[in-house]
Amino acid sequence: MENIPPKVQNQLAMLQQLQQQLQTVAAQKTQYEMAIRESRRAQEELKDIPEDAEIFVNVGTVMVQQRKEKVTTSLAEKVETLELRVKSLEKQEKAMQVKFEQLSTDIKGSLDRKRPSAPNAE
Numbered sequence: 741m742e743n744i745p746p747k748v749q750n751q752l753a754m755l756q757q758l759q760q761q762l763q764t765v766a767a768q769k770t771q772y773e774m775a776i777r778e779s780r781r782a783q784e785e786l787k788d789i790p791e792d793a794e795i796f797v798n799v800g801t802v803m804v805q806q807r808k809e810k811v812t813t814s815l816a817e818k819v820e821t822l823e824l825r826v827k828s829l830e831k832q833e834k835a836m837q838v839k840f841e842q843l844s845t846d847i848k849g850s851l852d853r854k855r856p857s858a859p860n861a862e
Contacts, residue, residue, distance in 0.1 A: 748850045755843050762836050769829040776822045783815050 744752075786808060789795070795811050796803040 745850070745854065748847060748854070751843060751847050751850070755840065755847065758836060758840050758843065762833065762840065765829050765833045765836065769826055769833065772822045772826045772829070776819055776826070779815050779819045779822070783812065783819070786812055786815070 786795070789808060791808055793808060795806055795808055797806050797811055797814075
């Protein structure tokens with residue numbers, strides 16, 4: 741590592757940080773996508789329930805009875821919000837991926853220029 745120029749060392753640190761950020765964004769996106777699937781499943785279940793049925797919703801550690809209409813509206817809003825977050829994370833992820841690839845290319849180019857032609861070791 742000591743024969744690597746400081747600029748390249750800095751780029752390597754940035755690359756590692758960018759990789760961690762990409763992993764974080766991917767994990768958040770997965771969580772949101774899972775929440776969307778759960779909410780959509782709940783919406784499907786609510787379709788078969790009569791309008792006057794008792795519906796209970798978790799609010800923290802308490803279950804509260806609510807009207808079907810309110811629960812349906814709330815789920816639709818939740819799905820919409822989560823989908824917007826996923827789209828935002830996808831844009832962020834794509835931008836980070838482009839930056840990651842560019843930085844990787846720059847580092848490889850710097851290391852290839854730095855590497856002296858090795859004599860044939862026999």
